[in-house]
Amino acid sequence: MCESHKHKVPEGFEDIGTFGFPPQDEKDHPPSIDDFKPAYLASESYRKNGYHCEELRDGVYWVTDGGYDTAFVVTDTGVIAIDAPPTLGENILAAIEAVTDKPITHVIYSHWHSDHIGAASMYGPDVRIIAHDITKELLERFPDPQRPVPHETFAKELVLEIGGKRLELSYKGANHCPGNIFIFAPAQKVLTKIDIVSPGTTPFLHCDASENITGYIDAHRQILEYDFDFLVGGHVRRWGTREDVLTAQEYFQDMLDFAHETLKSMSNFETASKFLSDPDQYWVGVENWLNTMTNHVTKKMLEKVTSTGQLWQERLAGVTTMTKYHAYTVVESSRLERTHEGYQMRDGKSPAYIW
Ligand SMILES: [Zn+2]
Ligand SMILES: [Zn+2]
Known part of the structure; x- marks a missing residue:
């Protein structure tokens, strides 16, 4: 163990004492529980490639960089990608190419936040982007070339039947942010609901930086209404x-x-x-x-x-x-x-x- 457990403050930044937040000392906190350290973290391929990908069930894959995660679905006619966290970036393309040579035909945005879809431009101009009405409205209001505006939107429910795979998209009101949707693959029992539950850990600070906390807490109940075996939550180290x-x-x-x-x-x-x-x-x-x-x-x-x-x-x-x-x-x-x-x-x- 080193003498000081405090993380060194980078040059140009300092602890401003009374007027700021006090720096934390690692010796004051217990180490992470084992559940927060899944086996893939030590694997050769994760260390080499910076990401881990596994098939959850029947064509639905989970991909993670150990901080952010998302899913994609391989259908008979192409791939449906969900989100594009910049920290994963083109590693999502690499993960998809490692399991299929089919083209990416559709992209679903879970919500408008840049840290989950900020690499979406990498999918190119030929994909069909699907999201909630509010997500489109926000991306039109605050244009970002890295987050192309969705081509197809919905208000409450949208069912996608693509290449033999079914996805049920649903909006149940504001929670983490307005426009944050549920994406359910009923045959595979995989539910993607981003930025509510971080399996094995508390979420990121302030209820995962959520806007509507009553909606955020209620979203736990809404998740449990689904008959799912796998939850893709967006963070941190594993599916739930x-x-x-x-x-x-x-x-x-x-x-x-x-x-x-x-x-x-x-x-x-x-x-x-x-x-x-x-x-x-x-x-x-x-x-x-x-x-x-x-x-x-x-x-x-x-x-x-x-x-x-x-x-x-x-x-x-x-x-x-x-x-x-x-x-x-x-x-x-x-x-x-x-x-x-x-x-x-x-x-x-x-x-x-x-x-
Ligand atoms: Zn978010
Ligand atoms: Zn997030």
Whole structure:
């Protein structure tokens, strides 16, 4: 073990102490659970090529670089690619060429985010791109030559029957972002739903950088409505199972419960006004108020004995670092997206709590 466990800050960047986020020290955190280190990471081909590809079932393939993942479907007449994460980039083409010489005929965008489709221009001008209406609207509004505008879109449901393979596309409302769709291969029982569940780990910070947290949490339930054996989640190191989704759902349900409990005692007008009463230090008060709630939820999560008898940090990777970001987001979104207090009465009385 080296002396300092802290990652060296690159030249030109520094720890700005009080005004920034404190750097983490690796010795303060447990190592990743084994579930976060699948066998392919040590394989010769992954080390050499920088990606790993495997057939999930009957022509549906999963491809990953160990940080991002996606899927493609080999049909009788060509290949349907899903997404194009730039970190995988042309390795997706290499993975497809390694299993078939059929051309890529269709591309499905899961959602408009550049980190999942920013290499889509590599598929060339002859592919038919399919996505949700909102994805098209966003890509027309913010044009990007690397993310060509879809040719075919839908609002609620779209069934694709191509070369003997069936894919059911569905939109169930905003979650991670507006326009983020479900892509289901019913014969193979493969569900692609990007940026909700990261199997074996907590997601990336702030509920995987999601916009609608109520929708994000509800998407776990929506995923479980499908009869799937394989979940392609977009991150991080492996595909998932129903068990992974149930685990993620439990993690966020715990967090939601603790957030509600915390808001009940901390986000009523009386308590909040104690933090916010000094006009000279209003924003210090705001930060302390939000951080007090976030830290309380984080502590509750790290101490929680879960349904398996384990702590969360024993079940999922990343819990000791990522939980505080999720806690902040779940507290803050609950405050905004869900009514949890009354309103000021004209007689000056404190409003009733009506969670
Ligand atoms: Zn995204
Ligand atoms: Zn993502």
